[in-house]
Amino acid sequence: MTNKQEKTEKVLNRFRWVYIGIVILVLYFPILVIMLQSFNLNAKTGDSWGGFTFKWYSGIFTSNSLLEAIKNSLFVAALTTIISSVCGTFIAIGMHGMNKKLKKYVMLLNNVPILNADIVTGISIMVMCLALSSFLPIDLLGFPAMLIAHVLFTLPYVVLSVLPKLSELDENLYEAAVDLGCRPFMALLKIVIPAIKAGILSGAMLAFTLSVDDFVISYYTTGAGFDNFSTWLYPKMGKRQFTPSAYAYNAALTLIIVLAVLLPRFIKIKKNKKEIR
Amino acid sequence: MKRFRFLGIPYIVWLAILVVIPLIFMLILAFTETRGSDLSTATFSLQSFKYVFSSTYLTAYKNSLKIAIISTLLCFIIGYPVAYFVSKLKIKNKMGLMLLIILPMWSNMLLRIMAWETLFYPNSILNIFGISLELIGTDIAVIIVTVTMYLPFMILPIYTVLEKIDKSLIEASNDLGVSPFKTFWKVIFPMSSKGIVSGTIMVFLPAATGFAISKRIGGGAVSMIGNVIEEQFGRNNNFNLGSALSIVIVVVILAVVILMSKIDEDGETLL
Secondary structure (H helix, E strand, O other), X not given: OOHHHHHHHHHHHHHHHHHHHHHHHHHHHHHHHHHHHHOEOXXXXXXXXXXXXXXXXXXXXXXXXXXXXXXXXXXXXXXXXXXXXXXXXXXXXXXXXXXXXXXXXXXXXXXXXXXXXXXXXXXXXXXXXXXXXXXXXXXXXXXXXXXXXXXXXXXXXXXXXXXXHHHHOOHHHHHHHHHOOOOHHHHHHHHHHHHOHHHHHHHHHHHHHHHHOOOHHHHHHOEOOEOOHHHHHHHHOXXXXXXXXXXXXXXXXHHHHHHHHHXXXXXXXXXXXXXXX | OHHHHHHHHHHHHHHHHHHHHHHHHHHHHHOEEEEOOEEEEEEEOOHHHHHHOOHHHHHHHHXXXXXXXXXXHHHHHHHXXXXXXXXXXXXXXXXXXXXXXXXXXXXOHHHHHHHHHHHHOOOOHHHHHOOOOOOOOOHHHHHHHHXXXXXXXXXXXXXXXXXXXXXXXXXXXXXXOOOHHHHHHHHHHHHOHHHHHHHHHHHHHHXXXXXXXXXXXXXXXXXXXXXXXXXXHOOOOOHHHHHHHHHHHHHHHHHHHHHHHHHOOOOOOOO
């Protein structure tokens, strides 16, 4: 490379970093505002800076309705994650074994909940639950409908994260285990599942994050006084009942998720560096 | 591992029950007149569809289309360079950088809307810097919030596709004396079209059908399709009109699903 080319490449590279930096700054801007408001004494209206306070953070534990909504959110998200990642893994294994034509057809179906607008998913489940509730002794809207809806829209993401890991898998390992006398299902648990662990984990993480903050689908499937964080928050936005503890909870949760995602990567890089030395 | 293919069968049943049957209920409601959601009072009627094409609702559809198209275009114009530049960077931890771009989506959407909302009133914490905005109720404000909300959905699929492009094709183009600019337009850009389509769909659909942004940032002045649907199922308790209005969205989505199955069979750009 000539000197001139190197120079332009350097300038270009700097420009790339600046551009990416500006976009990242804009994306994080609302999160910075949330964090700022979570320490703002005037956060109730949020229209001015009234001084620094921790009271919204302690308020998380004294506001009963908020605490209830947070518990519901975490409970639904945890159950959704367990159900979706277990079922999604076995579904992906099943799809992996299908012939091409059938697999393509199931793939098309699998994409439907992803591409479907949240509002349509929510309303259609609500309409079905309302229609069924006239035959059933229990009211489905509320926890049961919300859980079903959350599993419905997170399952496809788990399937999509596990499938590529399955096609990378060396099937001879599984065959070898079976030839050596391992029962097929045991071979699945002992050989296949560990090999596709990364895909299952990223699918589970996606399921949790999508579920815990979901609004539109939850909004239409709630009922019987069962609220998750978003459906609890929505009617209070811009009203007097709004408590800035919501900012505090969200700032804390975001921080936990960020650490949970970034720390393992960071530690891994450090380890790699040490090994290189 | 072919013997495990039976594990996929219950999934087909599950999707049929939870996607198809609810849609059938919605269709029934759209083509009948009922009291609330009570199907036993149903009588056939096309009344709801007459309403759908009345000016109030057509305006809402038009508004949604306008805001969603502009937002999607802006997401593409801002997002494509981000995806392209990240794919061009010579650093090891590109995936970490991409994670950094996706992370904001893991903060609650409603609170992020609220954060913008507090800034768009004349009295806001921006006053500290001597800035005072008056944007609530304008299309511009709705578009700004929509773009920042869904931008990562555009960047991610385009980046995924760009990373998969065979680098030797670009080298070949360079070696044959094609200018870098032309290489981009003739080689890289066409090969990233799959990601562009995925990103467009992932931004356009929520932008057009959401109702929280237009309700809070629009301040009642910007009525989108999601808002009028919410009104029917909430305050107006008109399940027939609400279903009819949603059916229009379903038709659009069906077209999108078929399009997606043509261009991206493995769904690799949807994650």
